[in-house]
Amino acid sequence: MYLQARRLLKLALSPVLMLLSLFSTGAWAETGARWQTNMTPGITEVGHKIYDLHMWVFYVCVVTGILVFGVMFYSVFAYRKDRHPEPATFHENTKVEIVWTIVPFLILLIMVVPATKTLIEIYDTDDAELDILITGYQWKWKYEYINPTGDNVSFFSNLLTDGAEIANTEEKGSNYLLEVDEPVVIPVNKKVRFLVTANDVLHAWWVPALAVKRDAIPGFINEAWTKATETGVYRGQCAELCGRNHGFMPIVVNVVEEPEYNAWLAEKQAAAAEIKALMAKDFSLDELVARGKNVYTSSCSACHGANGEGGVGKAIAGSPIATGPLKGHMEVAVHGVSGTAMPAFGSQLNEVDLAAVITYQRNSFGNNMGDMLQPVDIYKFKKGQ
Amino acid sequence: MGAHHGPAKGLTRWLFTTNHKDIGTMYLWFSFAMFLLGGSFAMIIRAELFQPGLQIVQPEFFNQMTTMHGLVMVFGAIMPAFVGLANWMIPLMIGAPDMALPRMNNWSFWILPPTFLLLASTLLMDGGGPNFGWTFYAPLSTTYAPPSVTFFIFAVHAMGISSIMGSINIIATVVNMRAPGMTYMKMPMFVWTWLITAFLLVAVMPVLAGAVTMMLMDIHFGTSFFSAAGGGDPVLFQHVFWFFGHPEVYIIILPAFGVVSEVIPTFSRKPLFGYDSMVYATSSIAFLSFIVWAHHMYTVGMPIAGELFFMYATMLIAVPTAAKVFNWVTTMFKGSITLETPMLFAIAKVFLFTVGGFSGLMLAIAPADFQYHDSYFVVAHFHYTMVAGAIFALSSAVYYWIPKWTGKMYNETMGKTHFWISFIGFNLTFFPQHFVGLAGMPRRIPDYNLMFADFNMMSSIGAFIYGSSQLLFLFNIVRTITHGKPVTDAKVWEGGTTLEWTVPTPAPYHTFTTPPEVK
Numbered sequence: 001m002y003l004q005a006r007r008l009l010k011l012a013l014s015p016v017l018m019l020l021s022l023f024s025t026g027a028w029a030e031t032g033a034r035w036q037t038n039m040t041p042g043i044t045e046v047g048h049k050i051y052d053l054h055m056w057v058f059y060v061c062v063v064t065g066i067l068v069f070g071v072m073f074y075s076v077f078a079y080r081k082d083r084h085p086e087p088a089t090f091h092e093n094t095k096v097e098i099v100w101t102i103v104p105f106l107i108l109l110i111m112v113v114p115a116t117k118t119l120i121e122i123y124d125t126d127d128a129e130l131d132i133l134i135t136g137y138q139w140k141w142k143y144e145y146i147n148p149t150g151d152n153v154s155f156f157s158n159l160l161t162d163g164a165e166i167a168n169t170e171e172k173g174s175n176y177l178l179e180v181d182e183p184v185v186i187p188v189n190k191k192v193r194f195l196v197t198a199n200d201v202l203h204a205w206w207v208p209a210l211a212v213k214r215d216a217i218p219g220f221i222n223e224a225w226t227k228a229t230e231t232g233v234y235r236g237q238c239a240e241l242c243g244r245n246h247g248f249m250p251i252v253v254n255v256v257e258e259p260e261y262n263a264w265l266a267e268k269q270a271a272a273a274e275i276k277a278l279m280a281k282d283f284s285l286d287e288l289v290a291r292g293k294n295v296y297t298s299s300c301s302a303c304h305g306a307n308g309e310g311g312v313g314k315a316i317a318g319s320p321i322a323t324g325p326l327k328g329h330m331e332v333a334v335h336g337v338s339g340t341a342m343p344a345f346g347s348q349l350n351e352v353d354l355a356a357v358i359t360y361q362r363n364s365f366g367n368n369m370g371d372m373l374q375p376v377d378i379y380k381f382k383k384g385q
Numbered sequence: 386m387g388a389h390h391g392p393a394k395g396l397t398r399w400l401f402t403t404n405h406k407d408i409g410t411m412y413l414w415f416s417f418a419m420f421l422l423g424g425s426f427a428m429i430i431r432a433e434l435f436q437p438g439l440q441i442v443q444p445e446f447f448n449q450m451t452t453m454h455g456l457v458m459v460f461g462a463i464m465p466a467f468v469g470l471a472n473w474m475i476p477l478m479i480g481a482p483d484m485a486l487p488r489m490n491n492w493s494f495w496i497l498p499p500t501f502l503l504l505a506s507t508l509l510m511d512g513g514g515p516n517f518g519w520t521f522y523a524p525l526s527t528t529y530a531p532p533s534v535t536f537f538i539f540a541v542h543a544m545g546i547s548s549i550m551g552s553i554n555i556i557a558t559v560v561n562m563r564a565p566g567m568t569y570m571k572m573p574m575f576v577w578t579w580l581i582t583a584f585l586l587v588a589v590m591p592v593l594a595g596a597v598t599m600m601l602m603d604i605h606f607g608t609s610f611f612s613a614a615g616g617g618d619p620v621l622f623q624h625v626f627w628f629f630g631h632p633e634v635y636i637i638i639l640p641a642f643g644v645v646s647e648v649i650p651t652f653s654r655k656p657l658f659g660y661d662s663m664v665y666a667t668s669s670i671a672f673l674s675f676i677v678w679a680h681h682m683y684t685v686g687m688p689i690a691g692e693l694f695f696m697y698a699t700m701l702i703a704v705p706t707a708a709k710v711f712n713w714v715t716t717m718f719k720g721s722i723t724l725e726t727p728m729l730f731a732i733a734k735v736f737l738f739t740v741g742g743f744s745g746l747m748l749a750i751a752p753a754d755f756q757y758h759d760s761y762f763v764v765a766h767f768h769y770t771m772v773a774g775a776i777f778a779l780s781s782a783v784y785y786w787i788p789k790w791t792g793k794m795y796n797e798t799m800g801k802t803h804f805w806i807s808f809i810g811f812n813l814t815f816f817p818q819h820f821v822g823l824a825g826m827p828r829r830i831p832d833y834n835l836m837f838a839d840f841n842m843m844s845s846i847g848a849f850i851y852g853s854s855q856l857l858f859l860f861n862i863v864r865t866i867t868h869g870k871p872v873t874d875a876k877v878w879e880g881g882t883t884l885e886w887t888v889p890t891p892a893p894y895h896t897f898t899t900p901p902e903v904k
Contacts, residue, residue, distance in 0.1 A: 033836045036824035039756050046752075054753045061743035068714060069736060075717040076724070076732065081654070087721035091656040096715075097708065104707045108700045111750065116693060118752040123689045138529075166832060168438040176437065178834050201525040202619060204684060204759060208825040213755045215685045217620060218524065219613020222686035239684075239759040239827045241518045243525060244444045247830030312445070341529070 040208050043230040043255070047211035049118045057111055064107075125223040128193030132184065136196075136203030136216035136238065138343065139245035139302070143184045145265065146195075153268040156348065157182045158298045159248045163306060166248075178235040181298060183252035187261035188231050196222045200343065201243060207236035207253055215240055228255040243341075244312060245302060278352045279375045285359065288372050292360025295353045300361075303341065308365030312341055317365035326371060329358055330381045346382060351375040392894055400495075403487035404894065405472045408494050410790070412469025413783075415497060417859070419461030420776075422505070424852050426454035431814075431848035434841050437833055447831035448516035449508060455519025459637070460544045461501050463775050467640040468493075468551045470782055471579045473790065475555060477885035477892065478573045480564025480901040485557035493550035500543040507533035518829060520630065523611035523622040527603045534604065538597045545590040552583035552590075559583075564884070566903035570664070573883045574657060577664055578643030581671045585632045585639075588675075593629040596622065620685050627678035635674045638738075638770060639667060641778035642709060645731040647883065648781050649713050652728035653720030654880040659712040666705035666712075673702050683754045692751050699749040703742070710739050725878075726800030730781035733808055734773060741769025744819065759829075762822025768815045780807070780858065787862065788877040792891030793869025799861045806854035813847025 041051035078084065131146040137156070144154035160179040164170040173179070186192045196205050198216035206213040210226040228234075236251040256264070283291075297306070300316075308316035316322050321329050333354060336344035345354060355373040362369040392398045392407065402408060429450050433441045442450070472490065476483055484490050507514035512531035515521065526534060559580045563572070572580075599610040599622075609615020611622045650657045657663065679687060680699040687695075713735050722728070744766040748757050757763060780803070788794050817840035822828075826837045833841065876886040884903075888896045 033824065034839055035820075036836060037820040039823040040825070050752050050756055053750060054747065054756070057747050057750055057753070061746065065739065065743060068710060068739065072714045072717060072732070072736065075714065075720065076722060079653075079717065079720050079722050081721045081723045084719070084721050087653065087655040088719035089655065090719075091658050091660065091716075093659075097659055097662045100711045101704055101708055104704050108703060112697065112700065115696065115750045115752055119689065119692060119696070122752055122755065123692075166439055168440065172437060172835060174835065176834050177832060201529050202522055206759075206825075206827065208756060211756060213684050213758055217613075217685065219619070220686065236825070237827050237830070241448070241522070241525065241829045243516075243529060244448065246448075247444065247827075247832050 042209040042211050043228050043232070043234070044209075044211055044226050045229070046118065046122055046226070047209065049114075049121070050211050053111075053114055053118055056114070060107060060111065122224075125193050125225045127191060128225055129190045130186070130192045131195060132186070132192060133195045133197070133221075134184075134205050134216065136198035136200075136205065136242065136249075137348065138200050138243050138341070139238075139249040141180075141184075141203075141205070141238075141249060141251060142199075142348070145268075151269065151272060153265060153272060155182050155268070156298075157184065157252070159245075159250060161248075163301075175235070177248065178237070178250045178252070180250055180252045183233070183254045185254045185256060185261060185264050186226075186228060187258045188228050188255050190258070191225055191227045194224045194226070196224060199347075202240045203238050203242045203249070204240035205236070205251060206239040207234055207251055209234040209236075210253065213239055228253075231255045231257060248302075275350050275352055279379065282374060283355070283372070285363065285370075285372050288356045288359040289363055291353070292356035292358070293364070295349065295357040296360055296364075299345065299349060299353075300357065308361070308367075316361050317367065319367075322361045322367050323369060326358075326362075326373060326377075327381070329362065330354075330373070330378065333358055334378070334382060351378040351382075354378045401491070403483070403491050405476050405484045405487070405490065406790075406892065406894065408484075408490050409469045409471075409473030411494055412465050412472060415494070416462050416464075416466035416469060419457050419465070419501060421855065421859075423454050423457035423462050424855060426450045426457065427848060428852050430454060431845040433831055434833070435845040436842065437835055437838050439832055442831070444831045445513060445516060448518075448829070449514045451829050452515045452518050452521075453505075453508065456504065456515070457501070458771070459519065459633070460541075461497075461504075463637050463771070463779070464548065465497060466779050467579075467582075467637075467775075468548075470575075470640065470644070470779075470786075471551075471555055474786065474885060475558055475576055475579060476562070477789075477888065477896060478576050478883050479559065479562060479567055480884050480897045480903065481558060481562035482895065482897050482900075484554050485562055486554045489550050490554050493547045493554065496543050496547040496550075500540050500547070503536055503543075504540040507536050510536070520626060521600075522626075523600065523603070523619050527600050527611055530604070535601070538601050541597045542594055545594045548586050549590050552586035555579055555583040556587070564897070564900040564903050570661065571903060573643075574646035574660070574663055575640070575643035578639040578646070578667055581667050582636050582639045585636050585671055585674065589629040589632045589636075592625060593633075596625045596629065599625070620682070623682050623685060624679065627681045628675075630681065631678040632671075632674040634767075634770070635670060637775050639671070641734065641738075641775045642667065644778040644782045644785075645713060645734055648727050648731040648785050649716050649735075650882070651785070651878050651880040652725060652731075653717045653722050655716060655720035656882070657712070658715040658718075659708075662708055663712055666708045669705040670702060673698060673705070677702065680749060680751075680754075683751045684758050696749060696751040700746065703746050703749075706742055710735060710742075725784070726795070726797060726804055727781045727785035729801065729804045730777045730784065733804070734777040734781065737769055737773030737777065737811070741766055741774060744769065757822065759827055760822035761818045761826045761828055764828050765815050765818035765822060768818070772811060772815070777807070777811075780804075783858075783862065785878075786885070787865055788872045789885055789888075789890055789892055791866050791869065792872055793865050794872050794877075795861055795865040795869060799857065799864070803854055803857045803861060806857065807851055810847050810849075810851030810854055814844050814851055815847070817841075817843045817847075 039051055039054055041048045133144040135142040141157045144152050146152055157180045160181050161177050165172045196214040196216045198218045203216040212224045212226050214222045214224040232255055234253045238249045303311055303313035304316050305311045321332055334346035336342045352375045355375045355378050359372040433447055510533040514533055515537045517526040602608040603610055609617040611617050611619050646657055677699045679695040748754055784800055821837045821840045826833055872890050875889055
């Protein structure tokens with residue numbers, strides 16, 4: 001009944017819809033999604049159901065609106081004082097009141113049925129073939145692929161957009177603010193379960209094309225799931241205000257064929273093994289500085305400035321910490337500074353990157369300590385606590 | 386009339402006054418000042434969002450602007466404006482000489498200016514002002530908040546005290562001071578809606594006070610109400626906040642319903658259709674407002690039973706709200722309508738509020754809300770209800786009653802110009818926000834992808850138009866007071882039927898010293 005009613009409504013509304021479609025992507029094809037006016041049905045079955053539900057409620061609203069506003073504007077035109085100087089005096093009719101209480105109620109009932117069905121489906125997170133733990137950090141996402149038979153693969157996903165584009169000194173690319181250094185990769189046609197949590201404040205993980213939005217709450221793990229039916233790159237953003245860079249922690253999901261996914265995962269596992277091997281390596285100062293520069297750009301520069309000049313965070317250039325004893329520097333970097341925005345990077349960066357970035361900070365921006373840390377120093381420092 | 390019947394002279398008149406008209410006037414001017422302040426914050430937001438990229442402000446300051454805009458508009462502009470109307474009009478409409486508790490009335494007003502001075506001063510403090518959104522979700526507003534949060538908490542407490550005192554006063558006045566013969570079911574709708582609103586306020590402002598007190602404890606006294614690391618629960622904050630917050634939005638909209646329920650019959654020259662059902666509908670909305678709060682939290686991960694309960698309860702609100710809209714439309718049907726400025730604003734309010742009601746119904750559908758939630762679709766929705774629903778009703782009320790207040794008629798051409806610029810500016814601002822929200826733009830972001838650029842530019846242009854139209858409003862009001870054409874008829878509007886149209890125009894300093902007889 002609900003489907004039939006929808007078809008009828010669609011027919012009745014076709015002129016309105018044609019008008020609306022002028023505003024959707026078609027008429028401005030050359031600008032792509034710039035004039036997008038409607039929700040995306042996305043690439044999942046649930047997404048299509050949500051889209052249908054959204055359109056169905058929208059049609060009901062449009063029809064109701066046409067009727068109610070029709071009477072209202074008709075009254076404004078037909079019953080103006082100059083045309084209708086003697087107002088009627090009726091002011092009560094119990095039957096009418098009962099009818100217009102019951103009719104909206106019935107309309108609500110036909111919305112409730114598909115809404116309830118879809119909601120139950122969204123909540124069915126059982127039988128997932130892959131679990132990904134998503135942790136929101138100020139202001140990046142961490143993805144951890146749960147591997148029941150071996151080591152988990154985990155990585156951070158940072159905003160890739162250049163500061164110069166944000167500051168309007170360089171032209172903005174088409175994925176401006178919606179691009180990351182490491183996208184999350186999922187296989188197509190597999191039920192993937194997302195376990196969503198946060199490390200500091202609230203965040204929300206939202207990818208419109210997957211029709212998934214879940215709040216990331218420190219201390220709680222929320223569940224959501226998706227089953228993508230098309231490969232491609234899909235973008236989203238943090239949807240819960242999480243502080244200064246709330247607008248700068250995008251999400252990019254690569255949906256790929258299964259073999260490609262397996263190859264990607266294997267590569268990730270190999271890279272993790274490599275880091276393990278690097279733990280024992282003795283780096284030269286130049287190697288550490290070169291590696292540390294990249295780590296600094298992705299993890300530190302947002303707060304401490306691209307040239308260590310400071311910002312929200314203190315300046316690194318000439319800082320008493322970066323030019324003081326190594327132990328104090330490690331303390332701040334590994335454990336953070338409680339009560340400030342400086343997070344504990346001990347849980348976010350591996351030992352190699354920590355050693356590299358601390359070394360880089362001590363030997364850049366005019367700091368010229370000449371000393372360095374090896375990964376094993378960080379490891380010992382962490383153990384020693 | 387002896388000199389002792391008139392107002393005192395000079396500053397002390399306003400400082401020590403216990404007269405409901407003086408206090409009402411001060412509330413109205415104060416709220417207008419806050420409206421301009423909150424509006425200027427909105428202009429900064431829209432200026433930054435005019436184009437992609439960061440041009441005017443940095444994200445830290447942007448977040449302070451969104452937060453302060455919400456707080457100042459809700460607590461400083463809309464709520465005190467309606468309290469001002471209540472002060473002026475409730476005694477006049479029920480035939481009472483003044484409010485029941487005049488000294489408390491003075492205090493509940495005079496708490497507000499220092500409170501908002503304190504709140505605004507946080508912007509100059511070290512670390513900046515509140516930057517966690519007007520909903521101040523923990524732990525962003527506790528562990529991660531700037532030091533000024535303590536002053537914010539103090540300000541919220543003070544506003545709450547003021548609101549509670551104001552509402553107690555309204556309840557006491559309506560219950561005890563109605564003229565002989567004015568039964569409850571003969572009260573004007575505006576009085577009814579305010580009576581119900583006052584009960585809502587008394588019920589939920591203490592809950593808000595509880596929420597900020599828990600924040601204060603978490604920040605300064607080592608408790609962990611909202612910190613999971615200490616065994617607390619960040620979601621608890623949202624439950625407590627929205628238990629206040631949802632009734633709060635009806636606190637804002639119900640008196641607006643009251644205003645249009647007065648204005649539409651007057652200019653349709655026909656009694657309000659379905660008065661009794663309007664009273665019942667308003668009461669049902671008030672009751673339902675207590676059991677729908679978690680529809681603001683569909684994505685926090687509630688169990689499905691809770692999710693379904695809140696979805697069904699929320700959808701139910703459409704029933705009494707629809708009944709109200711039908712009643713207004715039927716009041717106009719077969720009336721004898723003229724379109725003076727108050728009527729234009731009232732019709733636009735019904736029209737645009739209903740549009741906001743439709744998007745509200747869409748938002749109530751929990752599965753679809755997984756796409757709408759925290760997007761610009763929500764921003765569009767609540768500005769249709771708050772700006773068009775409440776502020777258009779307030780503009781309507783000011784034009785409707787200003788001749789009674791001042792004994793001068795406003796300039797009709799200027800009023801209508803204000804209306805049409807507001808109407809166009811408002812829709813240009815907020816209608817495109819539905820589109821960018823559906824296309825995936827989250828709210829509260831200072832910068833965005835190019836795909837959202839065109840609609841955002843439209844939105845900003847609309848906001849500048851809407852914002853500047855309010856200066857015309859201010860000019861019209863001042864001009865009315867200084868140069869307006871004098872009105873002397875007690876009944877300013879041909880269709881006016883309530884008691885305020887029986888006292889002389891302008892309303893003398895003391896009215897209804899002898900209660901009128903209501904048949």
